Amino acid sequence: MQDPTIPTHNQHNSDFWTGFSVLLIGIFLCSPLQAAEKKKNTYEDEDIYLRSVYRSPEQLAAFYEGREFPKAAIKRIIQSCYVTIILKNKTDDILWLELDNWIFEQKSKIIQRYNRTYWNQQWDEVKLQQSHRSTFGWTLMPEIRDLRPGEGVGGSVPIPMQTENFSLTLNFATGKDKKGKLKSVKLPKIHCKQDIDE
Amino acid sequence: MIKNFTFILLILLTTNQALWAKESLPTGLIHLDGRQAPPLVLNDMDGNPFDLSKLKGHWVFVHFWATWCGPCRKEIPTIQAILSEYEDSNLKFAIINTAESEDLIFEFLGIVAPDIVPLMDNDGLVTERWQPRGLPATFFVDPKGKLRYLALGGRPWDKDIYKDFLNKMR
Numbered sequence: 001m002q003d004p005t006i007p008t009h010n011q012h013n014s015d016f017w018t019g020f021s022v023l024l025i026g027i028f029l030c031s032p033l034q035a036a037e038k039k040k041n042t043y044e045d046e047d048i049y050l051r052s053v054y055r056s057p058e059q060l061a062a063f064y065e066g067r068e069f070p071k072a073a074i075k076r077i078i079q080s081c082y083v084t085i086i087l088k089n090k091t092d093d094i095l096w097l098e099l100d101n102w103i104f105e106q107k108s109k110i111i112q113r114y115n116r117t118y119w120n121q122q123w124d125e126v127k128l129q130q131s132h133r134s135t136f137g138w139t140l141m142p143e144i145r146d147l148r149p150g151e152g153v154g155g156s157v158p159i160p161m162q163t164e165n166f167s168l169t170l171n172f173a174t175g176k177d178k179k180g181k182l183k184s185v186k187l188p189k190i191h192c193k194q195d196i197d198e
Numbered sequence: 199m200i201k202n203f204t205f206i207l208l209i210l211l212t213t214n215q216a217l218w219a220k221e222s223l224p225t226g227l228i229h230l231d232g233r234q235a236p237p238l239v240l241n242d243m244d245g246n247p248f249d250l251s252k253l254k255g256h257w258v259f260v261h262f263w264a265t266w267c268g269p270c271r272k273e274i275p276t277i278q279a280i281l282s283e284y285e286d287s288n289l290k291f292a293i294i295n296t297a298e299s300e301d302l303i304f305e306f307l308g309i310v311a312p313d314i315v316p317l318m319d320n321d322g323l324v325t326e327r328w329q330p331r332g333l334p335a336t337f338f339v340d341p342k343g344k345l346r347y348l349a350l351g352g353r354p355w356d357k358d359i360y361k362d363f364l365n366k367m368r
Contacts, residue, residue, distance in 0.1 A: 131320060135297050139266070145331065151331075151350045
């Protein structure tokens, strides 16, 4: 006899279809809004496609709770603001993603991002298990990447939580030896999404 | 005259060799330098052991993914769609989940790709050792155990252009 506490694929399917229906209704109701939001947060020219995504602390907490992160780690995570960037190199050359060349600025004051060393310290303090460190690490934007023609990349860049708008200037060296023309895109007015925004 | 002919022949042979070494690849695939593949010793979700070094003589499709990653969710059904076509071929598949729980994987794959039994990189350290450029990532290991190609991001493996590429390894 099958153990009733072990979920079967059929049970999962039933849950799935219920969830899927709710999702479809949600998509139907929200899609014009989402499309407008997506367009607002998208920049594109002949060299680059770039989209920014913002998640509120509640959304972030839900994501990590779903992955069984301990409360102490989630508490640390939601204290930061995450600017998630999805970008694609549309040139025929190498585009250098280097986070040290990205500038977060608020009223002429530089906002320092939280790098991987910062997060390792946080995780040591809360004794976060390796699998969760790994998952969190893969959700972050790589520190450096030689983006090949047509290659895309996405990830979050955490910064201290901000209550006011700020700008992000993304500078990219180009060419194999980084000696090509500097590519620069400025997102002039971005913000940390709060739960109240929704 | 014979000297000239030999020279031209040599040029032709060299060019041909270079073309062979850098044959054109489907969009999103790049050549790797042929360094030795890192070790890959893991258990699959059913507890069966897997060791890449035991697959010498075969091409191996080494794929890293996670359920939370958007492009992975789009790509994994395309892997499921081709698996059975290569079952008895020279191309083997190693599909590695990065650092997720069995429950999450079971729930996800049960719906989108029930034939895939992933290898479990429980702590994520094997993935880190392979240094993919992000998730998802697919490496191709040649029959000598060397890294030959890398797919950048998710690819629609069930499309003809990618299947033609895979068929060369079967």
